[in-house]
Amino acid sequence: MPSLGRLHLITDTRPGRQPLTVLRAALPVARAELVVQVRVADDATDREAYELARRVLALCRPYGATCLVNDRLHVALAVGAAGGHVGAEDLPVRAARRVLGSAAVLGATAREPGAAAAAVTAGASYLGVGPCHPTSTKPGLPTPIGAAGVRAVAEAVAVPVIAIGGVTAATVPALRAAGAYGVAVVGAVSGAADPGRATAELLGALTC
Ligand SMILES: Cc1ncc(COP(=O)(O)OP(=O)(O)O)c(N)n1
Ligand SMILES: Cc1ncsc1CCOP(=O)(O)O
Numbered sequence: 114m115p116s117l118g119r120l121h122l123i124t125d126t127r128p129g130r131q132p133l134t135v136l137r138a139a140l141p142v143a144r145a146e147l148v149v150q151v152r153v154a155d156d157a158t159d160r161e162a163y164e165l166a167r168r169v170l171a172l173c174r175p176y177g178a179t180c181l182v183n184d185r186l187h188v189a190l191a192v193g194a195a196g197g198h199v200g201a202e203d204l205p206v207r208a209a210r211r212v213l214g215s216a217a218v219l220g221a222t223a224r225e226p227g228a229a230a231a232a233v234t235a236g237a238s239y240l241g242v243g244p245c246h247p248t249s250t251k252p253g254l255p256t257p258i259g260a261a262g263v264r265a266v267a268e269a270v271a272v273p274v275i276a277i278g279g280v281t282a283a284t285v286p287a288l289r290a291a292g293a294y295g296v297a298v299v300g301a302v303s304g305a306a307d308p309g310r311a312t313a314e315l316l317g318a319l320t321c
């Protein structure tokens with residue numbers, strides 16, 4: 114399995130957002146360090162998810178960036194994405210691993226060490242850990258775990274920990290110090306006035 118990129122950009126498909134425009138700005142900056150997770154609204158059709166994933170994958174390829182699909186593993190397989198990401202309301206990790214195969218990248222959401230270790234045993238190749246900080250991007254999330262929560266998970270597993278939730282370039286150093294391998298963001302890039310510059314700032318904080 115190739116090494117995992119450290120900056121995970123999750124597509125922002127909320128009304129008025131332009132995920133492909135944002136991606137076109139981020140790709141030349143982060144290149145193979147970028148993992149793009151195609152995430153659509155729960156009420157989006159499979160056809161919409163498929164079309165977005167197909168376009169994201171085509172944009173990623175020339176840069177060596179990785180494309181993953183959130184939740185909908187059949188879409189990941191259909192477009193030939195590198196893998197997928199699952200959480201508590203999705204297929205269980207072991208089932209997701211069976212669907213995707215042994216070579217795929219498979220991310221799982223975890224916020225505490227016990228669940229994190231179980232997800233790795235079941236076949237997760239990285240963990241999305243959070244929310245680390247308050248965020249308005251996804252409603253209904255539990256209390257943020259902060260850098261200390263990331264540290265607890267990172268100390269319990271040997272796979273890359275990707276910190277998520279309200280992450281900005283300013284919060285990356287503390288997350289890295291806590292053991293995060295990388296970060297996943299929506300708003301820090303999608304909501305930035307200059308998504309290319311925001312990507313460079315995140316990358317700088319991740320690789321210094
Ligand atoms: C890298 C990463 N970490 C966590 C999540 C959240 O996944 P999940 O808990 O399944 O919630 P949804 O994103 O499906 O709403 C993620 N997508 N990526
Ligand atoms: C999908 C998801 N899961 C936990 S936080 C989150 C959203 C992260 O978005 P942002 O980077 O804008 O806080």
Ligand SMILES: [Mg+2]
Binds near residue numbers: 201202
């Ligand atoms: Mg999910």
